[in-house]
Amino acid sequence: RKIRVAVIFGGRSPEHEISCVTAGGVISAIDTDRYEVVPIGIARDGSWVLYSADPGQLAIVDGRLPEVLTSGPELAVPFSGATDLIVLEGDSSRRLGGFDAVLPLLHGPLGEDGTIQGLFEMMDARYAGAGVFASAASMDKVFMKALFTGHGIPTGDYVAVPDRMWRGERKRVLDDIAELGGTVFVKPARGGSSVGISKVPDASDTDAVTAAVEAARRHDPKVIVEAAVPGREVECGVLESLDGGAPDVSQPAEIHVADGFDFYDFEAKYLSTSGLTIPAELPAEVVAEIRREAARTFEALGCEGLARVDFFYGDDGRVYVNEINTMPGFTPSSAFPQMWAESGLDYTSLVDRMIQTALRRAPGLR
Numbered sequence: 001r002k003i004r005v006a007v008i009f010g011g012r013s014p015e016h017e018i019s020c021v022t023a024g025g026v027i028s029a030i031d032t033d034r035y036e037v038v039p040i041g042i043a044r045d046g047s048w049v050l051y052s053a054d055p056g057q058l059a060i061v062d063g064r065l066p067e068v069l070t071s072g073p074e075l076a077v078p079f080s081g082a083t084d085l086i087v088l089e090g091d092s093s094r095r096l097g098g099f100d101a102v103l104p105l106l107h108g109p110l111g112e113d114g115t116i117q118g119l120f121e122m123m124d125a126r127y128a129g130a131g132v133f134a135s136a137a138s139m140d141k142v143f144m145k146a147l148f149t150g151h152g153i154p155t156g157d158y159v160a161v162p163d164r165m166w167r168g169e170r171k172r173v174l175d176d177i178a179e180l181g182g183t184v185f186v187k188p189a190r191g192g193s194s195v196g197i198s199k200v201p202d203a204s205d206t207d208a209v210t211a212a213v214e215a216a217r218r219h220d221p222k223v224i225v226e227a228a229v230p231g232r233e234v235e236c237g238v239l240e241s242l243d244g245g246a247p248d249v250s251q252p253a254e255i256h257v258a259d260g261f262d263f264y265d266f267e268a269k270y271l272s273t274s275g276l277t278i279p280a281e282l283p284a285e286v287v288a289e290i291r292r293e294a295a296r297t298f299e300a301l302g303c304e305g306l307a308r309v310d311f312f313y314g315d316d317g318r319v320y321v322n323e324i325n326t327m328p329g330f331t332p333s334s335a336f337p338q339m340w341a342e343s344g345l346d347y348t349s350l351v352d353r354m355i356q357t358a359l360r361r362a363p364g365l366r
C-alpha cells in the first residue's frame with residue numbers, strides 16, 4: 001500500500017498564507033505513485049479541516065495570498081498514541097485512518113515553535129523536521145542567540161526586551177539599546193517572514209526605538225533589538241543525513257533585495273523581484289566557513305530533518321549567523337529548494353527526503 005502522508009498547513013500565525021503556498025508546492029510535487037497525501041488545513045481560528053479544494057489554489061495569484069477556509073469537514077485531534085484523526089460530519093463522525101508520516105509545513109508560532117511538535121509526540125506520530133526543544137529554541141531569537149553564544153557560533157550583538165522589562169525598566173532597556181550604537185533591527189522575538197520587524201537608523205533615537213518596540217510588541221510581548229550587521233545576506237540549507245552521519249549542507253545562496261526596499265521585509269520576500277544567486281559568489285574560504293557554521297548551528301540547536309541557516313557576510317570580512325529557521329519557506333521558488341536543486345537534489349527528491357527522515361524517526365526520546 002502507499003505511504004500515507006498528512007500534510008498540515010495554514011495555522012494560526014501571521015505566516016498562515018506563506019504556509020499555504022508552501023503546501024501547494026509540496027502537494028503538487030509529491031510522488032503520488034509512492035505516497036497518498038492527506039491535506040489538512042489549520043484555519044486562522046485554529047480549527048483543523050480536511051482540505052478538499054484543488055491544491056493549485058494554494059498559490060499567490062495576482063499578489064493575492066491563499067488561506068485555509070473552514071468550509072471542509074472538521075477534524076478532531078486525538079491526544080494519545082493514535083495518529084488517527086476523527087472526521088466530524090454533522091452529528092456523525094468517522095475515523096480518518098492512521099498515517100505513516102506528518103509534514104507540518106507550518107511557519108511561526110503554534111507551528112514551528114515546538115507546540116504542534118509536542119502534540120505529534122503525544123500522538124506517536126512520525127513528523128518531519130525539528131523536535132520540540134529545537135523548534136522552540138530556534139523560534140525564539142533570544143534563546144537562539146544564547147545558544148549560538150554558548151557554542152561559539154558568531155552572531156551580532158543584541159538586547160533582549162522581555163515584556164516585564166519593557167513595562168518596568170524601560171529607561172535601562174533604552175540605555176542598553178542606545179549602547180548598541182548605529183542602526184538597529186527591532187523584532188518580535190518569536191516571529192518570521194519579517195513580520196513586525198523595523199529598522200531604526202539610530203539606536204539612541206529613543207522615540208524611534210520606542211515606536212519600533214511597540215510595533216514589534218503588537219506581534220509578541222517579547223522583543224529583541226539587534227545591532228545591524230552591514231554586509232551581504234547569505235543563506236544555506238541543511239538536511240539531516242540519511243546514514244546517521246554529519247548533516248548535509250547545500251550550496252549557499254546570496255539574497256539580492258529588490259530595489260526600493262530597505263531590507264528583506266515581507267514584501268521584499270514574497271511580493272517583489274528580489275532574487276537569489278546560487279551558488280553565492282563569495283571567496284571559496286568564506287563559502288567553506290558558511291557551510292561549516294551552517295552544520296554547526298544545526299547541531300548546536302539539536303535540529304532534525306531540515307533547516308535553513310541565514311548569515312551576514314559582513315563588510316568587515318567576518319561571517320555572522322543571523323538566524324536558523326526549522327521550517328523554511330518551501331515553495332518550488334523558495335531559497336531552500338533552490339539551493340538544494342543547485343546542490344543536486346530536485347524539489348520532488350527533497351520532499352521525498354523530508355518524508356524519509358520523518359519515517360525513520362523513532363517516537364519518544366532520541
Ligand code: ADP
Nearest residue numbers: 185191192193194195226227228229263264323
Ligand atoms: P525573520 O525570522 O522574520 O526572517 P530576520 O531576523 O531574518 O527575521 O530578519 C528579517 C530581515 O531583516 C533579514 O533577512 C535582514 O534583511 C534584516 N535584518 C535582520 N536583522 C539584521 C541585522 N542584525 N543586520 C542587518 N540586517 C538585518
Ligand code: MG
Nearest residue numbers: 192193323325
Ligand atoms: Mg526566521
Ligand code: MG
Nearest residue numbers: 193194310323
Ligand atoms: Mg529571516
